[in-house]
Amino acid sequence: MSNKSILHIAPQNFAGMPIDFVYMHRKFGFKSNLVTIYKESTDFQSDINIDLNLPKGKLATLYRQRKFLSKSLKTSNEQNTSLKYYKYTFTDKIYFRIKDLINSPKIEDIIKRYSLQEFDIYHFDGGIDLFRDFRFAKNMKNNGKKIIACYFGSDLRTRGIFKEMEELSDLNLTVEFDHTKIHPNINYIFFPFNCENATAKLKLNKTIKIIHSPTNRLFKGTEKILKIINQLKRNFNFEFLLVENLPRNKLLEIKKDCDLAIDQVGGILGGSGYGKNSIENFLLGLPTITEFTEDYKKFLKENPFINATEETLYDTIANILKNPEVLIEYSIKSVEWLKKYHSYESVNKQLLELYNKYNIL
DSSP states (O other): OOOOEEEEEESSOGGGHHHHHHHHHHHTTOEEEEEEEEOOOSSOOOSEEEEEOOOOSHHHHHHHHHHHHHHHHHHHTSOOOSOOBOOOOHHHHHHHHHHHHHHHHHHHHHHHHTTGGGOSEEEEETTOOSSTTOHHHHHHHHTTOEEEEEEOTTHHHHTOBOHHHHHHOSEEEESOTTHHHHOTTOEEOOOOOOOTTOOOOOOOOSSOEEEEOOSOHHHHTHHHHHHHHHHHHTTOOOEEEEOOSOOHHHHHHHHHTOSEEEOOSSOTTOTTSOOHHHHHHHHTTOOEEEOOOHHHHHHTOSOOOEEOOTTTHHHHHHHHHHSTTHHHHHHHHHHHHHHHHHSHHHHHHHHHHHHHHTTOO
């Protein structure tokens, strides 16, 4: 048992990834909690929520989408190998000062109520602090606490990092392989997942059932995938399911009855090639097609993914439909790989090695 305590702070519990870190810490004797800043909009909940509102009006939503998309498109057209710092516009500075002023009483109340200043180690997911002036992280650093910045998704690619957090951080972590090419001082770690109940699928449907369940069509290459699926239907007999906007538990029930999943092919800013969606597929023993960069394929020398590009997706699926029994082999390998690399035991060992290397413990 460890006497150290670890607090995770995240904007939201995206895909349930931050809370899985907490569950992993608790399993190995750490006191750990997750604080999320904004109201949760997904099936994944945190244990402490400040419950701040994100502006949700049509104009605010459109502004965020356009800003994110423009940065994403720009990044995808660049040689994305240099570290970018977030650049505050004059409007940003005014907006964030007002935001901190308004939200400060509610945040300070949560800090006191849950004794958030009493933890030993602080993980700031996405490099985001409770306040936009980073006062909480600065105070914890001044009090001798250890600061860790952990990056998920596309923030580091598109938004860039906050200079304030970079200067405070004792250790930088990422679950995205391409971040290692952008940030000169970041450590890749597999994200933890409770895979104790992972089971291989040893029986196939008489008619092979393929599922694609994008959270973002543009990033997953959905339109390109649909075009190829329609071409395949002219020559092969199979069932295809496009599933969107369903609660997670209902989606998992549908996946249980499928034989093959397509994660992302030909999407914009696809990143490392797989995420929580693919890992949940493996939990069910569901073989998964996705696209990797050449560098990432070299890094993940041992992996059970069925790799395909927009150009090769038709032939990849056609070959599987001609010989569907190969899916059982992929299913077995998927479960074995999941437990080997993403289990709480495996990731905890990897993280403790980094904690010790950077004098976190």
